[in-house]
Amino acid sequence: MTTVVLPEGAVESGEEAVNKKPRGGVGSTVLMTIAALVWISPLVLLVITAVRPLSDFVAQGPLSWPGTFTMQNFSDAWGIGNFATTYRNSTLLLILKVPLGVFVSAMLAYALAKLRIRFGAAIMYTVFLGLTIPIYITIVPVFVMARSAGLTDSLIGLIGPYLAFGIPFEVLVLQSFIRQIPDEIVEAARIDGAGAWRIFLTIVLPLSAPALVTVLILDAVATWNEFLFALILLNSDAHKTIPVGLLNFQGQFSNNSTGLAAGILIAVVPILVAYTFLQRWIVGGLTAGASKG
């Protein structure tokens, strides 16, 4: 926690050390494999259930291998679950919110780490305290604010609260990363006549790329998954995001297990794919910032 390393650094080097002895450890490998199978089994069952007809599921039970395979559940779930709309809304929110949030957080992080801002410690304390605040303490005033601004049932109304709740973690990770940029580099640019803004854009941001990517990914996951603000601020189907849409869908499909499984998969597949490909950054970022986005 004291120092933040390049996200991939800590994890990868340790792996090499272990991989020096690829043989042996049969006992732990077997034990861990069994544990991993148990852990992943809900998702495996979900996939198996989603690709079989409901009649097959009912006749043979949830733990059997499908007698026939079908993709019909996915097209049914896609239509009834309104996923075309919720996907669009969630994606739009992601594009509007995540880069903006990371950018303003990086600016604050730069001010804290390199610009010797007055009351820096007090600002940091106040911002880090935000990590501990549950969302529900803010929902009544946020709802009132959105209503008086005419921004209920609008994705735009979500952006402010989403930004605010993302800032503490982003600032925590980014400022400790920016702090490690050698002062000499910043100083040299300043002597060459570069202003603070230019130093930020051409030196600090490029050098912070690993931390920025990590924070972008974690913030994207958090934004995609956010539920409570979306629940209270959005009412019409046309404006719902994936988590709220999935909740409605779950109610309608409570007796159609195969359709429900397909719908859940539709909602989580983008996150699972992104996680699988980007896990190095996610793992590094969590270890560096030691907080959950």
Added chain:
Amino acid sequence: MTRARTRHGGLVAWAFAAPALLVYFTFLVYPALSSLWFSFTDWDGLSPGYNVVGLQNYASMVDDPVVVRAALNNLIWAVVTVVVPVVLGLVLAVLLNGKVRGKPLLRLVFYTPAVLPLVSVASIWGWLYNPEYGAINAFLRSAGLDGLAQPWLGQDSTALGATMVAAIWLRVGFPMLLYLAALQGINPDLYEAATVDGAGRWQQFWHITMPGLRPAHYVVIALSVIDSFKVFDLIYAMTYGGPGTATQVMGTWMYFNVFQYNQAGYGTAIAVVITVVAIAVSIPYVRSQTREHAA
């Protein structure tokens, strides 16, 4: 950090800090303080006006059996969904740090549930727990344990436990990752020296691994506790606080009061209580973070 202004500081620094701070104060600090104000009123959440009623909402909470139940559930939730994932995460990390094949894949598997939307986790487990079509009862029946098959989420005795199992499923990965990173920072020479001295694996765990993980313990436990107080999504989407009030926590009971029973003043008072507890518990952590980073 509070050194006198240098040529770099001053207004320029504030200009960089301003956008994020503005958003943070407008949409987090101000609403949180505003809730504190509402908690002293009888506002219903709809009418234009309200009366200031002092501490009446707080006094009413003592007589509200659901608040008592919710507070107790929050406490149980905090203990169980912190202790179990932290211990399991530690065990997994120690095993993964040893001689195990397929380590990257294993690590991927255990952290996967943590990236899913909580609503989807609730859907998945709600489906697994389904009394008729759920995999859990099907498994028990196929194992000849028909007597154990039951409506897990539909009865008082098992509902809270069932939701906590889902929480444990998704929360094991986080401590595992942090412990894994911390374990890789422990000097391997220490283990070799201990082996030469004839120390067994168990002794090595208690005398080298555990002391080496002390900073990690602190961070893992602090963050898990902070996270546990935020519980809302999983309960709301899985049981809606039910059956009856069996799985109500302060977050959900606050929500129901505000948005179903039109008692915004009372609801915010509930939120204030749990938030104050959460902050009080987390202050040492926040202070240590600030000290480390501002140093």
